[in-house]
Amino acid sequence: MHAARRSSERPYAVEISGLVKRYGHKTAVQGLDLRVETGSLTAVLGPNGAGKTSTIECCEGYRRPDAGTVRVLGLDPITEAAALRPRIGVMLQSGGIYQAIRATEMLRHVASMYADPLDVDALIERLGLDSCGRTPFRRLSGGQQQRLSLALAVVGRPELVFLDEPTAGLDVQARHATWELIEQLRADGVTVVLTTHLLDEAERLADKVAIIDSGRVIAYDSPQRLADGTRSQDSIRFEAPSGMDLTALSTAVAPGCKAVESAPGSYRVEGEVTPDTLAATTAWCAGLGIMPRNLAIEQRSLEDVFLDLTGRELR
Numbered sequence: 001m002h003a004a005r006r007s008s009e010r011p012y013a014v015e016i017s018g019l020v021k022r023y024g025h026k027t028a029v030q031g032l033d034l035r036v037e038t039g040s041l042t043a044v045l046g047p048n049g050a051g052k053t054s055t056i057e058c059c060e061g062y063r064r065p066d067a068g069t070v071r072v073l074g075l076d077p078i079t080e081a082a083a084l085r086p087r088i089g090v091m092l093q094s095g096g097i098y099q100a101i102r103a104t105e106m107l108r109h110v111a112s113m114y115a116d117p118l119d120v121d122a123l124i125e126r127l128g129l130d131s132c133g134r135t136p137f138r139r140l141s142g143g144q145q146q147r148l149s150l151a152l153a154v155v156g157r158p159e160l161v162f163l164d165e166p167t168a169g170l171d172v173q174a175r176h177a178t179w180e181l182i183e184q185l186r187a188d189g190v191t192v193v194l195t196t197h198l199l200d201e202a203e204r205l206a207d208k209v210a211i212i213d214s215g216r217v218i219a220y221d222s223p224q225r226l227a228d229g230t231r232s233q234d235s236i237r238f239e240a241p242s243g244m245d246l247t248a249l250s251t252a253v254a255p256g257c258k259a260v261e262s263a264p265g266s267y268r269v270e271g272e273v274t275p276d277t278l279a280a281t282t283a284w285c286a287g288l289g290i291m292p293r294n295l296a297i298e299q300r301s302l303e304d305v306f307l308d309l310t311g312r313e314l315r
């Protein structure tokens with residue numbers, strides 16, 4: 001693959017301002033703002049129903065905004081769709097593919113519509129689709145369909161790709177192959193916007209993470225800066241019998257530390273981790289005759305940030 005950048009490159013590949021999308025009385029997107037830098041990889045995270053797909057579909061030109069503006073590569077995705085389509089790649093969660101057509105036939109057909117497509121055979125090999133050549137799309141496994149959809153999205157060497165949960169449901173090997181392909185796209189200068197429910201995927205791939213909740217972007221930064229910017233950075237984690245007195249534990253450790261039971265029997269002491277707070281935690285357990293198991297000091301992860309910001313698990 002080689003760079004897909006054009007000389008007329010703009011600083012932002014996607015510019016969304018005040019986007020509103022309604023379905024009847026339901027407002028799915030409520031004045032959303034987001035600017036995605038050209039050549040960057042942005043992971044869009046959010047709880048179910050947050051408005052991720054609606055936002056991406058407005059960028060792809062599949063949905064018409066009720067208010068606000070969307071510019072993709074400087075173009076309006078609805079009124080300038082004909083100019084935009086050949087320059088972007090779209091991988092949908094499902095649908096959009098003719099069910100009876102054979103896998104590689106379709107890929108070759110789509111490739112033939114572009115002036116400078118990727119090498120189809122290399123793409124097939126890279127995504128492990130060699131065995132699917134003559135199989136109709138509907139007979140492919142879910143994971144194969146997904147990899148084929150990804151291949152279709154990138155074969156035309158787009159400047160920008162939108163990937164909706166590209167690795168959902170894939171086995172570990174296919175997930176790694178997909179990650180490598182996405183990393184290669186980014187290295188080639190392609191702007192990538194992907195939605196995901198996998199925090200490790202966002203942490204591994206993304207330059208920037210956009211957290212969407214209730215139809216708005218509530219945080220947009222690099223995974224590291226998001227983790228650094230939240231209240232406490234580290235925590236002491238351990239397992240012990242459930243139902244321990246969290247107020248007493250918090251007080252015993254240090255003022256400003258907060259103990260939580262994140263799942264039954266899983267404890268986390270949040271705050272500044274020092275030799276003293278660690279010793280106080282184990283001493284408090286010792287006072288109760290309890291052995292804290294799997295004791296560890298952990299850096300805040302994107303998952304903690306997500307929970308802090310949205311108050312919800314990702315799924």
Ligand SMILES: Nc1ncnc2c1ncn2[C@@H]1O[C@H](COP(=O)(O)OP(=O)(O)OP(=O)(O)O)[C@@H](O)[C@H]1O
Pocket residue numbers: 023026027028046047048049050051052053054055
């Ligand atoms: N075609 C539609 N008609 C009516 N309501 C819709 C439609 N599409 C989405 N919605 C609603 O709009 C809200 C946002 O949906 P959207 O699919 O954009 O969220 P999402 O963040 O992509 O969710 P998920 O993570 O579950 O895919 C949800 O409450 C959803 O039920």
